[in-house]
Amino acid sequence: MIDIRNLRHWLGTRCVLDIESLTLRNDAVNVIIGHNGAGKTTLLRIIAGLEACSTGSVVAGIPVTGRVFCSQKPYMFHGTVWDNLVKGLRFRRRPVDAAEVGQIASRLGLDPLLTRKAKRLSAGEMQRVALGRAMAVKPGLLLLDEPTANVDPDGVRAIEDEILRQHGKGVAVIVATHSHELAARRVANVLRLEEGRLTSAEMDNVFDAEVYHSGGDAFARLNGGVLVRCVSDRAGRLRIAIPANDVVVSLQRFDSSMANSLEGVIESVRSEKHRVELKLDAGIPLVAAITPVSLRRLAIGPGSNVVVSFKATSVRVL
């Protein structure tokens, strides 16, 4: 569907993207995860045709006019939310099907906002308008840059459902995000971008689990028999994710409200400027993110025995 070969992109003297080969599939929501500054936005803009790459090629089966890019900070045009929703159709000189645009608006929870001035919306509301505006033109390829940034939890659900719905309708979708929730869904083809390069697409702390209830509490039994307390109304074969930032690392067990404590060994340490990623073996492969200060204070490194703890509410049941 989209074939990228030997793509290199420089901003000044800094190489921000270096991708030898990448194929983005049509049969899954493509999710690019990575930290801020990893090159996600640039990659999306290049695929969208808004920016030319320095060297290399991007071959897409969809013409540029069929690719719509939604920026992380969407621009709202003068006028009402409705004016913005139909803007793309006006640019394309297509008739405005009010019923259809109305449906998109109500799926994204924009009904009460339609007559409001778009420039006065909150950032989260703008994100939803931008997504609706993009969908109204029926694109072949949707490129979404952090579509759920600044959006409240209900809005996130609405946006994610809409992304999956678009995908279900045959629209190719590429989402750049640093949130793992969408990525962890089964429909996603996950790519990880670090400093402009593709790295292992393995998802951190995402596990297949058998979720069940016992005595009013919810448990998730992971492969390998590890039992994790969680909070969920659902049960059965599900996926769970444990955000690396929510995993607390300590030298000993301690009394706390955290329902989950596992003993483990540090396998590797990867340091960034403000963040250290510990890869642990705690019966399950776990990643914990801590600060460089904590790393020094605990005086731990590869081979150290530690205890990892996390709250039941930190466990996301997907």
Place this chain on the structure above:
Amino acid sequence: MEDVLSAVRLSLCVSGLSSVICAAVGIPCGCVIAMRQFRGKQSLLNILHTLLSVPTVVVGLVVYSMVCRQSPLGFMGLLFTPAAMVIGQVLLALPITVVLSYTAVAAVDAAAGETARTLGAGRVAAAFTMISEGRAGILAAVTATFGRLIGEVGVAMIVGGNIAGYTRTITTAIALETSKGEVGISLQLGAILLCISLGVNLLLQFLKGSRSSG
């Protein structure tokens, strides 16, 4: 009274026509400068900014030397006609229109054009979107242009010649009446001038309001 009406009419006609010409030429120029990157752009902007502060009498003098009988354009007999005043006023105010239009469009977030393009607008439509998004500033450019012209006296005096009933504007009439010692008449003419300015500003505000509420 007849004289006053004629001066008001001429002021409105000359400044109005000059403003329209300035807008027609200056707004597109300002927009192009704002949206294109080219060599010498900063120098051009520096020159335009300098031209903002050129005294009106200097512009009058330049136009005078272009249209007087001995000059290349002398055969057209433009000196001391309303047409010469329009030429002078356009030269005087064009830099204002260009610079303020440039500022208005340059202040529009570049994301506006990009968003338009990704939503399917062609290059031209995307450019018009940028202009439309900066329309409040462009309206301010037109207002400032007209304000500069209705109140200027240097060009009108030098190339118009202050001929009663023909090239006498409100401002040149004020200059004349004051020099004759008729300060009362001058003050009344000044009040009329301010009223016209107020009226034009209110009209433009109204246009802006009715456009942006849509």
